[in-house]
Amino acid sequence: MTTLAALALGPAWLDPDQLIGAFGLVGVLVIVYAESGLLVGFFLPGDSLLFTTGLLVASGRLGGVPLWAVCALIVLAAVAGDQTGYLFGRKVGPALFTRPDSRLFRRENVERAHGFFAAYGRKSLVLARFVPVVRTFVPVIAGVSRMEYRTFVVFNVVGGVLWGAGVTLLGAALGRIGFVHRHIEALLVLIVVVSVLPIAVELLRARARRARRAGGTEGVPGSEAAGPLGGAARLGGGGARHPEEEP
Template sequence: MELINSFLPAIEAFGIWGYWLVLVISVAEAMPFIGLILPGGVVVGFFGFLSAQGYLNIINLIWFAAAGAILGDGIGYYLGTKGMAFFRIENKIFKLSHLKKGEEYFRKHGSKSILFGRFVGVLRPIVPFVAGLSGMDKRVFLFWNVIGGVLWSITYLLTGYFFGSALPAIEAWSTKGGIILLSLLVSIIGIRIILRRKRK
């Protein structure tokens, strides 16, 4: 908690720019380049946590994150329409194996993969690219992209928000739990000492 508190003044200084930062992170996380190495969902969830501490408005965060996710996937789709030049066997980040996994997932789930793929690790930034590569209809892509972007934003931000809201209770119970465990440990040690003395 002390580590988190050290970040709070910096976040507070961002003001409205904090929302734009969430948008940029959401865009980057959805792209087939940065999205492979950026844990954007975790970072966005952290902003939900900060919202619970009163630093940012959760509704505004949801809209900014959703807009970023939709835009990022849109960029991935557009790049997919330009071909697969980014992926090479020898490339350690843009691996052909990642692309193949995305293609298999897309074939299995079709247009709905745009929605479901957002929540599947390495496939998240790959599926929109594959959709563009396969020539998926733009209107169908946009439909699932918008739904997926909004749901992704709500899921990660509210997870962080609820954790932040519950943190005081968690800390209180962890303190009480520590006292109880310590008391039990002392009691067990004391009982063992008494039993050993009786045996002697």
Template sequence: MEHFESWKDLLNPEFYIKMGGFWLILFIIFAETGLFVGFFLPGDSLLFVSGIYAVEIIKETFGGSGNDLLDTTILASCISLAAIIGNEVGYYFGVKTGPALYKRPDTMLFKKKYLYQAHDFFEKHGSMAVIMARFLPVVRTFTPIVAGIVKMDKKRFLIDNIIGAVLWSFSLVFAGHYLDKVFKDQFGIDLKSHLEWIIIIIVLVTTLPVLIKFVFGGPKEEPKGPQE
């Protein structure tokens, strides 16, 4: 069992895997969108690293099936379900209380600029935003809330939510699992020994679009939010 030592542990997906395993992973994925303060949690890197540990995670939780593909599929499927539920909670939070967020003062865990960014992203991409947002840190936390605020059709949202969650979960979990096997078999490299670099690369790749938008997107008028 891992023990919390510093704030850096909160950004390290391996820490969560070793500290809480399967159930903590699911909670974190849910919290990223189900609890709007979860934007700082390591979503993409957590999925990738979970894929590397997939067999161990399922074995410790359910005893394992003895089949790598099945164990990885079980993990990815459960993560997809947690991601779907999280987005649905975020959506209904937006429906019920979203307009009030535009009047809420900034805190350490809540910044209105993130809500504005998600609003702009949703307005530009519409229905596809729900799917695309899964692959963008911060944006994926607030997009379901914005979808709720603008009263997106709930059936359409559910369909896009399921598609996005499955694509996101399966692509990253399976990438982690099978890239680890390829590097071991072909190059004799164990990715578990290089997780710090892997996490840095994933963070850079996933946050680059957001950073480019922030730096080069130019000043924008803040959305006024839903009409009273």
């Protein structure tokens, strides 16, 4: 692995090709499930793993399992992961926002996902699938906010299909092209860079919003409640909903 690939893809043990080689399709499904809704799975490779899985299926290097079966299993794992995150969020509620930081948990990840959920409402369950870290925490935030369960299931399935099957099929389609095989590391780095762009944009926008608040609301009582934790605190009790979800 080149230095650039190592920086983008993380340590060697997180390299998608090595993970699939060591654990096969079962490992892919476990990782997809964990990254989709378990708080400890946010650091796992997602897009690059699915792309590599599709590429290996196309080249016959995944035990001969047909592409349709691989896609179906990945979608099921993704939907089940979000389901687990949602149920966990409903159970822990706003207490998640006061949980102390640890090696595998950072409140800033929850706050970022809360901001994403507040901005996009139900659509965040689909859009977040394509954003690393955020895709792990958004279903939990949906549970904390007590999103209507039927609505959650619909958007959960749509997002699971578009992301799980879509990225895998893209890898399978491009995997038949010789150029892709010759430059697979560069392509995986590109996928990682593209996938983290929304986070970079959101961080810049959040910084700009904080600067505007600091300049326009400094000294105004209660203005500090406008931040992610202030919004999270209002998710308790009756379970506030995003405007899109009002009857």
